[in-house]
Amino acid sequence: MSIQTTIRPYVRRPQFKPNDFLISQKPNEVRYLPSTLVPIEIVGDISPNRIDFHFKYSGLESPHVRKFPKEGVEITVGKYTNKVLGISLSFEPTYADLISSVDLGVTAVKKARAFLVKDSVQKSYDLIVDFLSQAKKDFGTNAKNALEDMFERHTPDASADAA
Amino acid sequence: MSKKQKALLALQIACGVLLAVLPFVDQARINRYTDDDIRKHLYTFVLRYNLYLAVICGGLVAFAPALKDIFYPREKNKQVREKIMETMMEELFGGQRQNVRITIFKDAGVFVHSWIYLRLLAANIRAGRKWLPPRGKYVYVKERLGTEFSRSKTFFYYSPATRKKCHGVAGIVRQSLEVMILKNLPDIEGIDLRTLNMANKRSPDVRAVQDYIDQSYLRDFESLKRIHSPARHFYGSILQNNESPKGVLVIDSVQNDCPFEDPLVLKRLSYYSSLFTPTM
Numbered sequence: 001m002s003i004q005t006t007i008r009p010y011v012r013r014p015q016f017k018p019n020d021f022l023i024s025q026k027p028n029e030v031r032y033l034p035s036t037l038v039p040i041e042i043v044g045d046i047s048p049n050r051i052d053f054h055f056k057y058s059g060l061e062s063p064h065v066r067k068f069p070k071e072g073v074e075i076t077v078g079k080y081t082n083k084v085l086g087i088s089l090s091f092e093p094t095y096a097d098l099i100s101s102v103d104l105g106v107t108a109v110k111k112a113r114a115f116l117v118k119d120s121v122q123k124s125y126d127l128i129v130d131f132l133s134q135a136k137k138d139f140g141t142n143a144k145n146a147l148e149d150m151f152e153r154h155t156p157d158a159s160a161d162a163a
Numbered sequence: 164m165s166k167k168q169k170a171l172l173a174l175q176i177a178c179g180v181l182l183a184v185l186p187f188v189d190q191a192r193i194n195r196y197t198d199d200d201i202r203k204h205l206y207t208f209v210l211r212y213n214l215y216l217a218v219i220c221g222g223l224v225a226f227a228p229a230l231k232d233i234f235y236p237r238e239k240n241k242q243v244r245e246k247i248m249e250t251m252m253e254e255l256f257g258g259q260r261q262n263v264r265i266t267i268f269k270d271a272g273v274f275v276h277s278w279i280y281l282r283l284l285a286a287n288i289r290a291g292r293k294w295l296p297p298r299g300k301y302v303y304v305k306e307r308l309g310t311e312f313s314r315s316k317t318f319f320y321y322s323p324a325t326r327k328k329c330h331g332v333a334g335i336v337r338q339s340l341e342v343m344i345l346k347n348l349p350d351i352e353g354i355d356l357r358t359l360n361m362a363n364k365r366s367p368d369v370r371a372v373q374d375y376i377d378q379s380y381l382r383d384f385e386s387l388k389r390i391h392s393p394a395r396h397f398y399g400s401i402l403q404n405n406e407s408p409k410g411v412l413v414i415d416s417v418q419n420d421c422p423f424e425d426p427l428v429l430k431r432l433s434y435y436s437s438l439f440t441p442t443m
Contacts, residue, residue: 018426023341028378032342034401035433036408036440058437059403080407081340117324120341 010044037124048093048154073108178220240442248308264309268302269410336399345397346421404443
């Protein structure tokens with residue numbers, strides 16, 4: 001079975017409310033997240049043992065060479081702002097492992113957030129955590145059947161039958 | 164065609180003419196003129212330094228197109244930024260240039276940074292202060308629309324490490340990479356800052372100015388004195404090019420009501436900020 005047939009695209013264009021961008025508010029001062037730190041589109045490539053999420057922003061930025069590998073989770077960040085440009089999750093080719101890898105991704109993003117100094121970038125990471133939680137929900141509802149079908153077709157027995 | 168482009172074209176033509184004339188300048192031609200004729204002196208100069216003139220003119224003619232390539236995109240980007248600012252002024256603020264000012268601050272490069280540092284150092288020496296200016300980074304006014312001070316030399320310090328040391332809305336926004344709105348700052352328009360004695364803490368003017376300095380993150384009185392018109396409301400947004408953050412968009416207003424509270428205006432400002440990206 002070729003790789004192309006097993007990759008399932010997952011695309012989301014998040015809809016935010018103005019309050020999602022609020023960092024802090026005082027009587028004469030309000031601070032918001034700038035549009036350059038808000039993901040406008042998220043594309044996920046799902047294969048039987050890996051998910052690659054790519055986060056698109058209104059401003060481009062080179063990826064940082066350093067990543068945060070943790071239990072099969074790799075976070076690629078921007079060179080200058082540290083915003084999340086991509087998350088790769090590796091897992092055993094089962095539906096249950098896929099779901100738990102998303103949880104590990106959330107944990108890794110939260111840990112990476114703790115090392116950040118700037119409130120705006122921290123807020124951007126919060127949006128990424130929200131997105132991963134939404135993706136987990138989608139994998140458990142709308143996309144569940146398609147994903148289970150993908151794993152079934154990927155098992156060695158199924159491959160042998162197909163051959 | 165801009166003034167720089169016209170000057171470059173004139174220089175190119177002059178060099179071309181000189182290169183064309185050079186082979187015809189010889190001693191016989193010089194001898195035709197008397198000593199009090201300026202042409203004799205001119206041709207003598209050209210004949211004496213013909214090799215150097217040929218190299219310089221040839222170099223200028225050869226490299227002028229390259230210089231045009233350097234200046235032209237910058238000029239084009241500037242025109243686009245000015246157009247965006249004018250459109251913002253008309254659409255969002257009804258063209259009220261007397262009340263609203265739009266400024267683009269840009270990161271200071273090596274030369275501008277050195278110039279600012281030397282200027283601050285000279286000010287410290289004049290005032291008899293014994294400390295050096297901060298060695299962090301600066302943003303300076305690149306373009307401005309809205310007041311008579313379009314060629315302002317205002318600059319603000321920012322520390323890449325912490326917002327506590329950053330000066331002004333521009334410095335804070337540049338450091339923290341966020342959108343910031345400051346509203347209803349004290350009205351200090353009528354206070355003469357040149358004659359104000361900040362040591363007199365009980366004066367209402369001094370208290371108003373100190374409140375303004377604290378709330379607008381200006382940090383010190385010297386920074387406030389560099390500002391031509393102290394605004395009452397500010398909007399600041401980080402600007403970036405296609406690679407990294409490069410500057411700050413600051414809009415300030417002297418109106419009584421804050422023009423940045425309308426969510427629709429904020430949405431449009433966010434849109435306009437993104438339009439600056441390819442020009443930074």
